Amino acid sequence: MRVISGEARGRRLKELSGMETRPTTDKVKESIFNIVQFDIEGRKVLDLFGGTGQLGIEALSRGAAKCTFVDLRKDAVALIKENLKVTRLEDRARVVQGDSLSFLASCGEKFDLIFLDPPYAAGLLEKALERAAAIDILTENGIMVCESAAETVLPDLPEPYRKGREYRYGKIKITLYRRGL
Numbered sequence: 001m002r003v004i005s006g007e008a009r010g011r012r013l014k015e016l017s018g019m020e021t022r023p024t025t026d027k028v029k030e031s032i033f034n035i036v037q038f039d040i041e042g043r044k045v046l047d048l049f050g051g052t053g054q055l056g057i058e059a060l061s062r063g064a065a066k067c068t069f070v071d072l073r074k075d076a077v078a079l080i081k082e083n084l085k086v087t088r089l090e091d092r093a094r095v096v097q098g099d100s101l102s103f104l105a106s107c108g109e110k111f112d113l114i115f116l117d118p119p120y121a122a123g124l125l126e127k128a129l130e131r132a133a134a135i136d137i138l139t140e141n142g143i144m145v146c147e148s149a150a151e152t153v154l155p156d157l158p159e160p161y162r163k164g165r166e167y168r169y170g171k172i173k174i175t176l177y178r179r180g181l
Contacts, residue, residue, distance in 0.1 A: 001054060004030055006061030008087035013054050016079055023052050024117060024147060028169050032145055033058060035167070035176070036113065039143055040064050043112035046137075048100045048128060053080035055115040055145075060089040064113070068094045070103045100124065104131045110139045117147040126155060129177070133157040138179035146175045 001013045001023055015023055024032070032055070033040075041063035047056030050069035060067050069080045077097040084090040096103060100118070114132065118124035125148055132144065138161070146154060150173045156163050157177060164176035 001026065001052065003054075003058055003061050003087060004033065006058070006063065008057065008061040008089060011087050013052055013057065013083045013086065014079055015052055016073075016076060023054060025169075025172075028147070028172055028174065029054065029058060031167060031169060032147075032174055033062065035174070036143060036145060037062070039113060044110075044139075046070070046111040046114045048103070048114060048116050049118040049124070050080050050095070051076055051117070053083045053095075055117065056080075056093070057083055057087055057089060059113065059115075060092055061087065064092070066092050066094070068096065068107075068111075070096045070098060070100050072097070072099055101127055101131055104128065104135060104137065107137070110137055110142070112139050112142050114138065114142070114144045115147075116144060120149045120152070125152070129155065129157060133161045136179075140179060140181050142179045144177040146177065148173050148175065 003011045042065050045059045045064045045067040047069045050071035056067040056069050084093050150171050154175050160180040167174040
């Protein structure tokens with residue numbers, strides 16, 4: 001697992017051991033960043049189910065102004081901090097240990113780009129989407145990038161949120177949601 005582009009390009013990121021965390025493959029990550037490439041620079045990013053931190057780190061490497069990483073697991077939070085140090089991007093990052101849904105309820109800020117990549121079978125993606133829309137966490141024209149199993153059917157959200165394109169990569173699906181004006 002490595003940073004694909006930007007100021008930390010080529011740096012190797014450490015992974016968590018065990019099967020609890022499923023890092024996004026380089027192919028899917030590269031596709032995600034090809035999709036949102038013009039929506040990163042200078043933006044405020046949230047990597048809600050941080051894991052290794054690779055999605056938020058990639059965004060920071062490509063010019064995001066700031067990224068907040070959230071993960072429940074202590075070992076994941078420690079690894080995100082370690083990966084931020086390796087990439088020298090820690091000055092623009094905030095790492096929060098805690099429940100992702102609770103974070104959404106209490107964060108009180110808006111983001112331009114949100115990555116949602118929770119464990120597939122936990123049902124957390126749908127809950128996070130509904131909570132994010134309910135508290136209106138995206139800025140105008142903001143984007144939520146959701147990674148799920150290919151067979152997962154994600155809900156439509158109330159206006160001003162719109163479900164956009166879906167992209168399939170084998171057993172993985174990326175779904176975009178955008179916030180209108």
